[in-house]
Amino acid sequence: MYEGPVQDLIDELGKLPGIGPKGAQRIAFHLLTADRAQIVRLQDALQRIRDGVQFCVVCGTVAEHEKCRICSDSRRDRTMICVVEEPKDVQAVERTREFKGVYHVLGGALDPLSGVGPDQLRIRELLARIGGQVPAGDDSVEVTEVIIATDPNTEGEATATYLVRMLRGFPGLSVTRLASGLPMGGDLEFADELTLGRALSGRRAL
């Protein structure tokens, strides 16, 4: 245990996800000898997070203004909505450069044991969007496809199943789910049974 402010900083850093006691110590001693300006920038960044981050009124991802960059972009195809759990999933899909539609961030996945039911997620907002009720300032465009891109785990699958049921009420709307299967560059031998099973049942004609 160190004395005074150094230990306080180690304790606070150690509470952050992915930082253990050794890592916290390393960062604290780094900051002790670091440029003051670096500490100031980190403090400022924390302050701005504390002041509150804006979320896009349309899709719910983190945004600098009222609407995020994607929802403000007139070149994006508003007839396709990709539904994801978190803002970081938006970034993951964007990195593929394959998707030209828009997003809808649920803010998590259904997990009744942790108290996350449909009302805790932005499902009502999704249904309103598809139903043509768009927030002021956004163009009303008919949505023709919803791609459900929740995580391929228990909570994500449950959320997908729930959404499919809710979206049945929209005639003519095509609802799809990201394919599950073997990861590219992977090895069939080392694939788990569940993934290999999904790859088999989802096999495609060549």
Add this chain to the structure above:
Amino acid sequence: MYEGPVQDLIDELGKLPGIGPKGAQRIAFHLLTADRAQIVRLQDALQRIRDGVQFCVVCGTVAEHEKCRICSDSRRDRTMICVVEEPKDVQAVERTREFKGVYHVLGGALDPLSGVGPDQLRIRELLARIGGQVPAGDDSVEVTEVIIATDPNTEGEATATYLVRMLRGFPGLSVTRLASGLPMGGDLEFADELTLGRALSGRRAL
């Protein structure tokens, strides 16, 4: 890339040692949904580091007051000084509960390529301490043993060699070095040649 303050925080966190882009993103999103009080505590801890951390006037480790807890403790044996590179090395030796003497923190190791020479380390202060010149408020006690506990790497070994030469000028002073050898719980088969070589040359009679 996220928009606005979230990306700024990810950028700043990513500059810290041991935090990669994924880890920075994880921490940023954690703080986004975290208790405000947690962010405040982290900011405060950073502020106190920025305001300056005190170093013990005697040994040079981080301290809450003018003298650190160890140097203020009258039960510690002031005739033995353990010389280490960094404050975290003081904690490492303390954890063994084997050492009842006091410490001297050099503030690094000799590394001419990075511009660290003897003048950049607290070597002059060490020689003054052994020579009986103690900072005001500390008792003058004759030092009988200096244990050199610099890291067992190139810089640490060079520093140890340099210190041994400087300490030859004190008659009756015993200068020792931490033993090098196989780590406890280790496996002889997997020891590197250098460590095994040291273990051999440092073998002890049973």
